[in-house]
Amino acid sequence: MKKDSEQLELLKVIGDFLEKGYADSIAAMFRSDPSLYKLTGYLLRDERFTVRMGTAVLFEELVETDAEDVVKAIPELKPLLKDDIPWVRGEAVNILGTIGTREAMELLSLMLNDPDPQVLEIAKYFLDG
Numbered sequence: 001m002k003k004d005s006e007q008l009e010l011l012k013v014i015g016d017f018l019e020k021g022y023a024d025s026i027a028a029m030f031r032s033d034p035s036l037y038k039l040t041g042y043l044l045r046d047e048r049f050t051v052r053m054g055t056a057v058l059f060e061e062l063v064e065t066d067a068e069d070v071v072k073a074i075p076e077l078k079p080l081l082k083d084d085i086p087w088v089r090g091e092a093v094n095i096l097g098t099i100g101t102r103e104a105m106e107l108l109s110l111m112l113n114d115p116d117p118q119v120l121e122i123a124k125y126f127l128d129g
Contacts, residue, residue, distance in 0.1 A: 011042050016044070018054025026054075027061045030069075037072035041080055044091040050090050059098045070099055078107060086116035093119055099127030 014036075030036045043055045058116050062070045073095065080092035093111055096104040111123040 004005045005037075011034055011039060014039065015043065015048065015051045018058065019050045021110050023054050023055065023066055026058055027065065030058070030062055031066045034066075034069040034072055038068065038075040038076055040095065041076040041092075044077075044080060045083075045088055052087075055091070056094055056098065059095050062097055063100070070079040070105065071101055071103070074099065074101075074107070076101055077104075081107060081111060086114075088116060089116065090122050091113060093122045093126070097129075098120065102127070 014029070017023075018074075040055070044052055045104055046052055059070065059073070073112065077092045077096055080088050083089050083092075089111070093108060096108050108123045108127055109120060112127070114120050114123065
């Protein structure tokens with residue numbers, strides 16, 4: 001991955017594009033540079049709801065078009081499952097559910113004891129799906 005200042009600038013650009021609804025452009029970037037999956041955790045911590053929603057849309061597309069590489073986001077999502085902020089955990093659970101691999105689903109099953117009812121509901125949705 002790039003230097004910290006370059007990474008911050010890239011995150012800003014990606015976040016701004018997702019906020020504006022250009023998930024398809026960001027998906028093309030991820031497909032051409034799979035190292036970008038390392039930014040997933042940062043995108044899901046963004047204060048802007050539209051960026052987090054755009055990240056969910058991004059992963060819905062990437063699961064269809066880049067199934068081989070999309071699993072590279074799982075290591076970035078795993079620590080978010082223990083975040084103090086419930087919406088961060090919920091966003092991570094949502095992306096893991098979208099990825100849907102056995103590893104992702106095993107991580108989701110660990111969330112069935114989450115104290116936040118919304119996080120629990122998202123995990124159950126994907127596990128019962």
